[in-house]
Amino acid sequence: MKKRNRYKTEEGLRFECVSGCTKCCAIPGFIFVHEKEIPGMADFFGMETDEFMKKYIKKYFGDVHRLNCPDDDPCMFLSEKGCSIYPVRPIQCRSFPFWPENISNVDNWENLKKLCPGIGRGRLFTVDEITDIAAEVSFGPFLC
Numbered sequence: 001m002k003k004r005n006r007y008k009t010e011e012g013l014r015f016e017c018v019s020g021c022t023k024c025c026a027i028p029g030f031i032f033v034h035e036k037e038i039p040g041m042a043d044f045f046g047m048e049t050d051e052f053m054k055k056y057i058k059k060y061f062g063d064v065h066r067l068n069c070p071d072d073d074p075c076m077f078l079s080e081k082g083c084s085i086y087p088v089r090p091i092q093c094r095s096f097p098f099w100p101e102n103i104s105n106v107d108n109w110e111n112l113k114k115l116c117p118g119i120g121r122g123r124l125f126t127v128d129e130i131t132d133i134a135a136e137v138s139f140g141p142f143l144c
């Protein structure tokens, strides 16, 4: 059956992060960080880039790294009040849920509702906005 490609329609997609929700941060999994993001993150902690990388970053592939979280734990920057590095959170986090794999067809987007209560509510993101967000996160593991 031919898949409908919602990403290419003109209607856009609704999303609004739900206040107090931290479901996506609590799921164990890799949080990728592009090399260009690291100096800003280090600054946030008042650290040199090398020092920050030693403490918080693991090499992944090429210019893509990941946060050095234990594999079975939620993100190490998740606190009781939410993300403790919110102003410098990785592009992976800022761009969720508009990752290329999530917006590539209706089924993926609809399935994401099981995880994220913000899908389908709130403001309508236009296709242009979604395209820009997806382009920002289109590196390394997110290419599809």
Ligand code: SF4
Pocket: 016, 017, 018, 021, 022, 023, 024, 025, 096, 097, 115, 116, 117, 118, 119
């Ligand atoms: S799961 Fe969705 S609503 Fe909850 S914190 Fe993540 S993006 Fe926001």
Ligand code: SF4
Pocket: 024, 025, 031, 075, 076, 077, 078, 079, 082, 083, 084, 085, 086, 089, 090, 093
């Ligand atoms: S860095 Fe912040 S936004 Fe990203 S997964 Fe960790 S707690 Fe969530």
